[in-house]
Amino acid sequence: MPVLSRRRFLKISSGAVGLTAAGGFAGPNLSELMAAPVPGDEIRTVPTFCDICFWKCGAIAYTKNGQLWKVEGNPEDPLSRGRLCPRGTGGVGAHYDPQRLTAPLLRREKRGQEEWVEVTWDEALGFIAEKMQVIKKTHGPEAMALFSHGIGGTFFKQAFKAYGTPNIAAPSYAQCRGPRDVGFNLTFGEGVSTPERTDIRNAQCLTLIGSHLGENMHNTQVQEFAEAIEKGASIIVVDPRFSIAASKAKYYLPIKPGTDMALLLAWMNVLVNEELYDKPYVEEYGFGFEAFQAEIAPYTPEWAYPKTGITPRMIRDTAREMARYKPASLVHPGRHVTWYGDDAQRSRAIALLNALLGSWGRKGGFWSPVSMDVPGYPHPPYPDSERGKADNPGHKYPFADGALTTGIREATLTGEPYPIKGWFVYATNLMQALPNREETIRAIQGLDLMVVVDVIPSEIAGWADVVLPESIYLERHDDLNVEWFRDPFIALRQPVVESPADQKPNWWMARELAKKLGLGAYFPWNDIHEYLDQRLQAGGYSLADLEQHGIIRGDKQPVFFDEGLVPEFYTPSGKIEFFSLQLQEAGFDPVPKFNPPAEPPPGHFRLLYGRAPMHSFSRTQTNPLLAEMMEENEVWLNADIARRLGFESGQYVRLKNQDGVVSNPIRVKATQRIRGDCVYMVHGFGHTARGLGKAYLKGASDAQLITRYETDPLMGGSGMNVNFVSLELEA
Amino acid sequence: MARFGMVIDTTKCVACMDCVVACKTENEVPEGLCRDWIVQEVKGAFPELQMEIRSERCNHCDNPPCVDCCPTGASHVEPLGLTVQVTGDVCIGCKACLASCPYDARYIHPEGYADKCTFCMHRVVEGLEPACVAVCPTRCMYFGDLDDPNSQVSRLIRSRKGHTLLPEAGTKPRIHFLT
Numbered sequence: 056m057p058v059l060s061r062r063r064f065l066k067i068s069s070g071a072v073g074l075t076a077a078g079g080f081a082g083p084n085l086s087e088l089m090a091a092p093v094p095g096d097e098i099r100t101v102p103t104f105c106d107i108c109f110w111k112c113g114a115i116a117y118t119k120n121g122q123l124w125k126v127e128g129n130p131e132d133p134l135s136r137g138r139l140c141p142r143g144t145g146g147v148g149a150h151y152d153p154q155r156l157t158a159p160l161l162r163r164e165k166r167g168q169e170e171w172v173e174v175t176w177d178e179a180l181g182f183i184a185e186k187m188q189v190i191k192k193t194h195g196p197e198a199m200a201l202f203s204h205g206i207g208g209t210f211f212k213q214a215f216k217a218y219g220t221p222n223i224a225a226p227s228y229a230q231c232r233g234p235r236d237v238g239f240n241l242t243f244g245e246g247v248s249t250p251e252r253t254d255i256r257n258a259q260c261l262t263l264i265g266s267h268l269g270e271n272m273h274n275t276q277v278q279e280f281a282e283a284i285e286k287g288a289s290i291i292v293v294d295p296r297f298s299i300a301a302s303k304a305k306y307y308l309p310i311k312p313g314t315d316m317a318l319l320l321a322w323m324n325v326l327v328n329e330e331l332y333d334k335p336y337v338e339e340y341g342f343g344f345e346a347f348q349a350e351i352a353p354y355t356p357e358w359a360y361p362k363t364g365i366t367p368r369m370i371r372d373t374a375r376e377m378a379r380y381k382p383a384s385l386v387h388p389g390r391h392v393t394w395y396g397d398d399a400q401r402s403r404a405i406a407l408l409n410a411l412l413g414s415w416g417r418k419g420g421f422w423s424p425v426s427m428d429v430p431g432y433p434h435p436p437y438p439d440s441e442r443g444k445a446d447n448p449g450h451k452y453p454f455a456d457g458a459l460t461t462g463i464r465e466a467t468l469t470g471e472p473y474p475i476k477g478w479f480v481y482a483t484n485l486m487q488a489l490p491n492r493e494e495t496i497r498a499i500q501g502l503d504l505m506v507v508v509d510v511i512p513s514e515i516a517g518w519a520d521v522v523l524p525e526s527i528y529l530e531r532h533d534d535l536n537v538e539w540f541r542d543p544f545i546a547l548r549q550p551v552v553e554s555p556a557d558q559k560p561n562w563w564m565a566r567e568l569a570k571k572l573g574l575g576a577y578f579p580w581n582d583i584h585e586y587l588d589q590r591l592q593a594g595g596y597s598l599a600d601l602e603q604h605g606i607i608r609g610d611k612q613p614v615f616f617d618e619g620l621v622p623e624f625y626t627p628s629g630k631i632e633f634f635s636l637q638l639q640e641a642g643f644d645p646v647p648k649f650n651p652p653a654e655p656p657p658g659h660f661r662l663l664y665g666r667a668p669m670h671s672f673s674r675t676q677t678n679p680l681l682a683e684m685m686e687e688n689e690v691w692l693n694a695d696i697a698r699r700l701g702f703e704s705g706q707y708v709r710l711k712n713q714d715g716v717v718s719n720p721i722r723v724k725a726t727q728r729i730r731g732d733c734v735y736m737v738h739g740f741g742h743t744a745r746g747l748g749k750a751y752l753k754g755a756s757d758a759q760l761i762t763r764y765e766t767d768p769l770m771g772g773s774g775m776n777v778n779f780v781s782l783e784l785e786a
Numbered sequence: 787m788a789r790f791g792m793v794i795d796t797t798k799c800v801a802c803m804d805c806v807v808a809c810k811t812e813n814e815v816p817e818g819l820c821r822d823w824i825v826q827e828v829k830g831a832f833p834e835l836q837m838e839i840r841s842e843r844c845n846h847c848d849n850p851p852c853v854d855c856c857p858t859g860a861s862h863v864e865p866l867g868l869t870v871q872v873t874g875d876v877c878i879g880c881k882a883c884l885a886s887c888p889y890d891a892r893y894i895h896p897e898g899y900a901d902k903c904t905f906c907m908h909r910v911v912e913g914l915e916p917a918c919v920a921v922c923p924t925r926c927m928y929f930g931d932l933d934d935p936n937s938q939v940s941r942l943i944r945s946r947k948g949h950t951l952l953p954e955a956g957t958k959p960r961i962h963f964l965t
């Protein structure tokens with residue numbers, strides 16, 4: 056049954072609510088600006104790269120009569136290959152977003168009340184610098200923490216390192232891909248990196264575990280996924296929900312949430328028992344295989360069946376299918392893997408499965424990223440911090456190789472190992488990214504300074520003392536993207552149009568702030584042109600060239616073993632560690648083990664969340680073009696359960712979690728496409744910031760319901776799929 | 787004389803709606819309306835499910851009832867590519883075509899005329915593909931001349947399984963979905 060007819064679809068409800076915190080920038084009529092050109096129109100194109108997510112796709116932006124018209128992919132760019140994802144195509148809407156912040160704001164009332172006065176840049180940055188100097192004097196420079204996301208944070212990182220703090224963290228580590236990279240690092244001596252080093256386009260068998268490519272719209276990954284489908288690759292999808300990817304699969308495994316480890320162990324058991332693994336590869340590169348073999352011996356498909364709900368036959372069939380195509384058999388490591396708190400070990404199990412298939416370093420498996428040599432801009436050495444980072448005292452999480460946002464929050468709350476008194480937040484909505492909002496709010500309430508740089512008045516901006524409005528990517532330069540990819544290249548972000556109001560680029564803010572802090576020596580260039588030009592010249596490239604093409608590509612280098620890449624594994628043994636002595640010595644399982652997840656209490660469902668292709672996190676819901684594609688999220692509930700409980704598609708419900716936290720109203724999607732023991736929603740909705748116009752209170756926020764989290768003992772990641780909700784009909 | 791049509795590979799489409807966004811940014815599509823849209827058709831019961839994902843739009847039918855019923859001649863078949871087009875200036879907004887189209891492909895533009903997908907003829911005459919085809923990250927859409935037996939669209943229709951929408955309506959739709 057078709058679910059959408061054209062006229063019922065794309066309805067935009069009117070009735071915008073709430074105050075416009077930022078003084079109201081009345082957006083122009085989008086459809087007029089986007090009209091197809093007529094003869095006489097002046098069309099101009101500018102190459103740049105996208106920033107609606109962090110993937111950094113090469114783009115070509117078009118202006119018509121001086122105004123932004125559309126954005127397309129840059130055919131010279133290896134990431135976009137001439138095509139942007141829907142968010143990148145809708146990037147035009149970020150420029151015209153009526154909810155944009157327009158001027159620096161200074162808090163007038165209590166924190167979190169979203170009441171500000173507009174101030175000048177000089178006043179705003181002067182206020183911040185003064186507070187930062189007091190914090191440094193009273194508590195030391197380490198008492199300032201920077202939270203940052205994406206390439207735009209480069210210059211703020213530089214300013215904060217110059218100021219003297221090592222406390223610089225991003226939720227992309229402890230609340231996203233950190234455990235994956237730790238698990239792979241423990242096994243192969245290297246992480247999966249970003250963009251993921253997966254050779255999807257050449258995979259003959261592709262296994263996705265919860266990874267919902269197509270909904271998770273990382274452009275290159277999705278393009279290659281479609282390429283693999285076209286070439287007839289065998290696809291295996293493991294997911295409690297019948298995802299878009301599942302609809303492309305030869306084998307769909309509707310696993311019980313939280314039991315992926317049992318399935319992975321059983322798969323490895325079959326590959327080893329039936330001697331289907333890549334023996335010469337394992338013999339040549341493996342360490343501790345016999346001990347590993349003994350450890351996994353008990354994990355038969357029959358053992359895994361009652362845990363996972365996947366039949367022994369299905370487990371054997373899929374293991375054999377993977378083996379049939381080895382080494383061009385890729386078990387995708389996923390990206391947002393912070394699920395249950397044993398995520399580094401689960402990721403290690405995925406790494407081990409790939410090792411058995413011999414896919415690391417092989418075509419159709421994992422390539423080795425290469426890059427071009429562009430030196431950094433020289434600057435004075437950064438001061439050393441005597442006290443070190445505050446996020447992981449005593450190396451409580453011995454395998455953490457990135458800074459933990461939640462660790463900094465903890466230090467802010469407890470004052471241990473030392474007090475944190477100021478937060479500076481760049482381009483990350485911590486309210487929607489960190490688990491347990493209440494802890495975040497308590498931490499913020501104890502601060503002497505809270506600054507947020509954003510483009511819209513997000514939830515986190517609502518808690519700031521000072522809000523700094525940033526120019527969007529189509530209005531600014533950023534640092535060069537000297538990408539690590541299978542094809543090396545350099546990409547330039549450059550302005551296409553001017554900012555509509557008093558917004559500023561991040562490099563300007565960071566440099567002005569540094570100057571006010573007496574740290575101008577760390578920014579020894581007059582403007583960003585000079586900075587970019589010098590960097591490029593030092594590498595032997597030309598800014599003019601890059602301005603014209605957007606991309607400079609480097610020479611092809613070997614990225615697979617059979618292309619001449621020397622196999623090297625940066626582990627303690629110098630080999631692929633099937634058995635990990637360093638884990639054993641630190642008191643952890645040297646070979647991963649299965650820990651059964653807690654069961655939902657009666658009447659409750661496990662809360663799962665994921666991505667939609669037309670939104671990035673919680674930052675695109677006010678973009679008029681993207682909001683039109685999806686203006687609120689829905690809660691997916693198994694159709695049979697819905698019928699039994701009396702819920703119908705389209706009805707509004709509120710979700711209540713195990714701790715009594717109640718969500719905004721959210722529509723039910725009663726569907727066969729999900730198991731009966733869990734519910735699912737797209738992340739990023741349910742905004743509670745009053746300045747967000749039409750996005751205010753639209754749909755529900757998973758982050759609000761994630762009051763519990765399981766911390767990964769290896770590396771401090773936050774497992775967030777451990778909350779349970781019940782549904783209550785909204786009157 | 788060309789007869790333009792499209793082939794869309796439903797096995798590659800991921801329902802991302804890039805084609806919808808691109809159409810809106812390319813053409814003058816007012817807020818709340820669209821010329822192309824996505825259908826996800828689910829069959830079966832969990833976990834034995836099948837799903838077909840389709841990017842749909844005006845089929846530029848060989849037998850277009852919207853043209854036959856139009857009292858003013860605003861809806862017509864263009865000689866170029868034999869596409870179905872609307873001349874906005876001539877249209878009186880009577881909605882006869884909206885009622886006659888079995889695919890719900892048309893809407894009334896706020897300026898009062900019937901509007902729908904044009905196959906981006908302003909791009910096609912410049913040698914470009916329609917915006918939806920050019921943007922699609924999965925490259926699942928193909929545009930071309932159905933009367934040319936050697937065109938990619940003709941070859942795909944011959945070599946792959948597929949179907950059109952509501953063939954029983956007798957409209958002879960020119961968008962083919964590969965399955």
Ligand code: SF4
Nearest residue numbers: 105108111112140143
């Ligand atoms: S994946 Fe999409 S949103 Fe992200 S950078 Fe690429 S085009 Fe932009």
Ligand code: SF4
Nearest residue numbers: 799800802803805922
């Ligand atoms: S852009 Fe392509 S993949 Fe995305 S919905 Fe449209 S047809 Fe499908």
Ligand code: SF4
Nearest residue numbers: 844845846847852887
């Ligand atoms: S799809 Fe509808 S509007 Fe398009 S030609 Fe056919 S009948 Fe006319």
